[in-house]
Amino acid sequence: AICSPQxxxxxxxxxxxxxxxxxxxxVHTSLDVVDEKISAxxxxxxxxxxxxxxxxxxxxxxxxxxxxxxSKVKFVMVVDSSNTALRDNEIRxxxxxxxxxxxxxxxxxxxxPGDRIHSRAFDSMVNSMMMxxx
Amino acid sequence: PGSSAxxxxxxxxxxxxxxxxxxxxxxxxxxxxxxxxxHPASVQDQTTVRTVASATTTNEIRRQSSxxxxxxxxxxxxxxxxxxxxxxxxxxxxxxxxxxxxxxxFTKSKLPILELSHIWELSDFDKDGALTLDEFCAAFHLVVAxxxxxxxxxxxxxxxxxxxxxxxxxxxxxEQTGEVGYSSSPAEAPPSxxxxxxxxNQTWPELNQSSEQWETFSERSSSSQTLTQFDSNIAPADxxxxxxxxxxxxxxxxxxxxxEMELKRTGSDHANPTSPLLVKPSDLSEENKMSSSVKFxxxxxxxxxxxxxxxxxxxPEQIGSTVTRQRSHSGTSPDNAAPPPPPPRPHPxxxxxxxxxxxxxxxxxxxxxQAGVVAYPPAVxxxxxxxQGAGPHVHRPVDADGLIAHTSTSPQQIPEQPNFADFxxxxxxxxxxxxxxxxxxxxxxxxxxxxxxxxxxxxxxRVAKADGRVEEKAPTNVPTTAGKGTTPLAPPPKPIRRRxxxxxxxxxxxxxxxxxxxxxxxxxxxQPSIPRSVGKDKKAIQASIRRNKExxxxxxxxxxxxxxxxxxxxxxxxxxxxxLEQLRPFSHL
Numbered sequence: 001a002i003c004s005p006q007x008x009x010x011x012x013x014x015x016x017x018x019x020x021x022x023x024x025x026x027v028h029t030s031l032d033v034v035d036e037k038i039s040a041x042x043x044x045x046x047x048x049x050x051x052x053x054x055x056x057x058x059x060x061x062x063x064x065x066x067x068x069x070x071s072k073v074k075f076v077m078v079v080d081s082s083n084t085a086l087r088d089n090e091i092r093x094x095x096x097x098x099x100x101x102x103x104x105x106x107x108x109x110x111x112x113p114g115d116r117i118h119s120r121a122f123d124s125m126v127n128s129m130m131m132x133x134x
Numbered sequence: 135p136g137s138s139a140x141x142x143x144x145x146x147x148x149x150x151x152x153x154x155x156x157x158x159x160x161x162x163x164x165x166x167x168x169x170x171x172x173h174p175a176s177v178q179d180q181t182t183v184r185t186v187a188s189a190t191t192t193n194e195i196r197r198q199s200s201x202x203x204x205x206x207x208x209x210x211x212x213x214x215x216x217x218x219x220x221x222x223x224x225x226x227x228x229x230x231x232x233x234x235x236x237x238x239x240f241t242k243s244k245l246p247i248l249e250l251s252h253i254w255e256l257s258d259f260d261k262d263g264a265l266t267l268d269e270f271c272a273a274f275h276l277v278v279a280x281x282x283x284x285x286x287x288x289x290x291x292x293x294x295x296x297x298x299x300x301x302x303x304x305x306x307x308x309e310q311t312g313e314v315g316y317s318s319s320p321a322e323a324p325p326s327x328x329x330x331x332x333x334x335n336q337t338w339p340e341l342n343q344s345s346e347q348w349e350t351f352s353e354r355s356s357s358s359q360t361l362t363q364f365d366s367n368i369a370p371a372d373x374x375x376x377x378x379x380x381x382x383x384x385x386x387x388x389x390x391x392x393x394e395m396e397l398k399r400t401g402s403d404h405a406n407p408t409s410p411l412l413v414k415p416s417d418l419s420e421e422n423k424m425s426s427s428v429k430f431x432x433x434x435x436x437x438x439x440x441x442x443x444x445x446x447x448x449x450p451e452q453i454g455s456t457v458t459r460q461r462s463h464s465g466t467s468p469d470n471a472a473p474p475p476p477p478p479r480p481h482p483x484x485x486x487x488x489x490x491x492x493x494x495x496x497x498x499x500x501x502x503x504q505a506g507v508v509a510y511p512p513a514v515x516x517x518x519x520x521x522q523g524a525g526p527h528v529h530r531p532v533d534a535d536g537l538i539a540h541t542s543t544s545p546q547q548i549p550e551q552p553n554f555a556d557f558x559x560x561x562x563x564x565x566x567x568x569x570x571x572x573x574x575x576x577x578x579x580x581x582x583x584x585x586x587x588x589x590x591x592x593x594x595x596r597v598a599k600a601d602g603r604v605e606e607k608a609p610t611n612v613p614t615t616a617g618k619g620t621t622p623l624a625p626p627p628k629p630i631r632r633r634x635x636x637x638x639x640x641x642x643x644x645x646x647x648x649x650x651x652x653x654x655x656x657x658x659x660x661q662p663s664i665p666r667s668v669g670k671d672k673k674a675i676q677a678s679i680r681r682n683k684e685x686x687x688x689x690x691x692x693x694x695x696x697x698x699x700x701x702x703x704x705x706x707x708x709x710x711x712x713x714l715e716q717l718r719p720f721s722h723l
Contacts, residue, residue, distance in 0.1 A: 103261075104255070105255075107233065107261050107263035108233070108251050108254045108255060108258070108263075109233030109234055109236060109254065109263070110237055110247050110250045110251035118248055119251065119252070119255055120252060120255070121255050121256075
């Protein structure tokens with residue numbers, strides 16, 4: 001998910017699984033943690049990984065990763081903890097790709113910052129990325 | 135409208151001909167009407183007119199060029215129209231259209247923002263937020279196609295790739311894209327795009343897509359190729375840049391360089407080391423020569439790229455390669471020697487092999503080089519002189535006078551060719567151990583001569599690895615002596631005598647040589663400083679390259695002159711040898 005500085009989602013994408021709404025809710029809750037971190041550290045605003053939840057709920061094990069750009073655009077990624085193959089480097093690379101794609105979208109003069117992201121190229125990129133993980 | 139409906143089925147990715155036909159049929163229907171139907175409200179709009187005009191031209195062109203398989207191909211008329219539109223926004227055809235201007239322009243086409251955004255994503259290939267001429271044409275073409283009912287593809291068709299500077303390229307690629315250009319799976323696009331990638335004409339500042347990676351790869355490869363070519367072509371340049379110290383020296387005669395190098399290493403002046411070496415051929419020169427020669431002998435090992443490079447450089451010289459040739463070798467060797475990194479290594483081995491072959495050939499044929507003596511590069515003659523001069527203590531009863539005279543003159547030459555002297559002395563030194571037959575007096579000379587003598591394994595080794603000059607000396611001396619002198623004495627002594635005689639002969643030329651060598655030394659001296667000061671400035675490197683080239687030409691001229699002198703000296707040598715032979719019977723008696 002990509003959230004704007006005003007914390008409204010610009011883009012939300014989930015692997016087709018059930019409980020998609022749960023992921024949305026998780027993303028929303030993670031925004032609070034993100035804001036916490038942003039306000040905490042005055043310097044480095046780019047946190048490649050600022051949120052890591054081992055176990056939110058006993059019944060739920062997933063990890064939420066956060067990433068903030070210099071313009072306070074937040075990327076939130078929720079991954080299944082059972083996917084132990086995911087390493088921190090991979091998460092970072094995924095965020096990097098997300099950031100690059102987001103930058104490409106911003107370069108489009110037809111895109112107004114704050115709009116939902118409808119770019120097909122972006123969608124394809126995100127899809128491919130998610131397919132890699134899942 | 136019906137046109138769009140008819141075009142949609144076509145757009146399902148059928149074979150190109152149907153598309154073409156559909157396109158043509160579409161064109162048959164009043165294109166203007168279709169366009170107008172799509173944009174009823176834009177009649178008054180300038181863009182509508184533009185679009186209509188473009189569509190009209192497009193349709194007409196389509197009819198005419200029914201052979202095209204790719205609807206995404208931009209025809210000449212279309213392209214011209216696009217270019218004109220581009221000029222209205224950006225007069226400079228090589229410039230960019232900023233995103234805002236492009237946005238306004240394409241917004242006039244009344245396409246939904248979402249589609250315009252998608253078109254932009256497709257056409258802005260380098261993702262820089264601005265459109266180049268090709269990108270603009272691609273975007274325009276997509277707008278036109280969309281207006282005509284064609285669905286936008288997921289990936290940019292190859293024919294619309296920004297690299298379509300030449301329509302020829304697009305036409306060539308169009309056939310491929312004909313099958314891919316449609317809204318087909320992206321998987322097809324990359325494979326077809328990849329072949330066309332190498333034909334990129336533009337640079338891609340940002341490459342995020344996989345296809346872009348192909349381009350980058352080609353770019354990188356090309357750039358690397360250019361770099362390699364640069365290296366190979368301008369070998370000296372690299373040494374200059376990479377090697378500050380060794381490079382300049384290598385450019386010039388290796389012997390001189392060697393001497394200079396040694397001098398520098400020892401921290402002594404150019405003149406001083408040479409003179410002491412000359413004066414004391416036994417110790418300093420020998421030591422230096424030993425070190426240098428050792429390096430040369432061990433030249434194979436790139437322990438000291440400097441020395442090894444010198445050896446390599448000398449080898450070419452020995453072989454009589456032109457100065458440029460030497461330069462090439464030295465250029466390669468400096469590369470090897472100067473830059474510690476691996477890249478130079480291949481050069482050393484490469485040059486080494488070549489030089490070794492030459493050396494071996496030389497060493498093998500020393501005895502047989504009588505005829506080939508003259509053929510040796512001119513550089514050899516002058517050098518032997520210094521070495522000969524370096525051996526002042528070498529004196530023969532017969533040639534004592536001459537030797538002395540030579541020695542006196544040779545010192546002059548020695549400074550000019552310290553390296554050479556070093557080699558000769560070294561060789562003589564090494565050979566002395568081998569050739570004990572030689573007279574003590576002639577040790578120095580014999581050493582040198584021994585070096586010349588291919589028979590000695592040590593000498594041959596030295597020759598193989600030592601400077602070419604030495605070999606040149608040896609061959610020249612040996613052949614002359616062997617051919618001319620009597621054979622009663624051991625071969626080593628003969629060469630020595632020859633050398634002495636040659637010294638006499640060369641004496642008159644020594645001055646000339648000294649002058650020339652002085653020039654060379656001066657040039658050489660300046661060269662080492664050049665690369666240092668240049669540092670890693672490319673321009674400076676090029677300047678140093680030019681200087682080196684000039685030096686090379688100067689050296690080439692010098693070589694030719696020395697060759698002439700060598701010939702004269704050889705003639706004199708022959709006469710002297712005849713005299714010696716005449717005198718020998720007396721001594722035996």
